[in-house]
Amino acid sequence: MTFSTLSKTALIALMVGASFASTTVSAQSGKQKRFAESQYRHDNMEHVKYALANIVQILKGEASHEGHLPKLAAIMASSASMAKATFEKDTRGMSGHTEAKDAIWENWADFSSKMDTFEADTAALAKVAETGDMGQFGAAFQKATGNCKSCHDKYKD
Ligand code: HEC
Known part of the structure; x- marks a missing residue:
């Protein structure tokens, strides 16, 4: 694996990193x-x-820690595989903090299909990571991380 082939992936990673830095501030x-x-x-x-x-x-x-990439991708896939179930209970109107919008339960079919894609794309990433093919890893990483913003923009405060 050479890092010179990773420039595109690194750029995406920086963009993803930057977008999460700002969400962390709002969460606080x-x-x-x-x-x-x-x-x-x-x-x-x-x-x-x-x-x-x-x-x-x-x-x-x-x-x-390049050797950790398959394990880290597997953590993403594992958590993504649990994510849909964690929203199955309709919690609209419950008191206490949440960034989950009511739109989730108003558009459950759409939200649910977004969660299925998230699970599938992170599972694909974990599979590619196992092969160590960094060319494919970049594309799979971009696809998997594209799910975050497309859901958050619509369904997270
Ligand atoms: C299909 C929808 C969906 C997808 C896909 C999704 N999220 Fe979320 N995420 C949410 C919702 C909704 C919340 C708010 C939950 C709450 O506060 O009850 C959330 C909350 C979060 C939070 C905590 C709040 C914050 O902004 O710090 C983090 C971190 C987060 N998501 C990271 C990610 C990452 C990283 C990905 C992609 C790899 C991702 N999410 C994909 C719906 C999604």
Whole structure:
């Protein structure tokens, strides 16, 4: 694996990293306590974020743990495979903090299909990571991380 072939992936990674830096700031301003379901689904998403952040560090050359890429991709896939279930309970109107919009349960079929794509794309990423083919990893990573913004823009405050 050579990092010179990774420039495109690294660029995407930087963009993804930058977009998450800003969401982290907004999350910190929500001081109100979360209700249990909100906390649980939030923490599951955080696992995805942390695994993604470590992949970004590796792609940027800030961490030299290339051998961890398959495991980190597997964490993303594992958490993504649990994500839909964490939203199945309609929690509209519950008191406490959440960034989940009512639109989720108003458009469940659409949200649900977005979650299915998220699960499939991260599973594909984990599979590619196992092969060590960094050319394909870049494309699969871009596809998997494209799910975050497309869902958050519509369904997350
Ligand atoms: C199909 C929808 C969907 C997809 C796909 C999705 N998320 Fe989320 N995510 C949400 C929702 C909704 C919340 C808000 C949950 C709450 O507060 O109850 C959330 C919350 C989060 C949070 C916690 C709040 C914050 O902004 O810090 C993080 C981190 C996060 N997601 C990361 C990711 C990452 C990384 C990906 C992609 C690799 C991703 N999500 C994909 C719907 C999604």
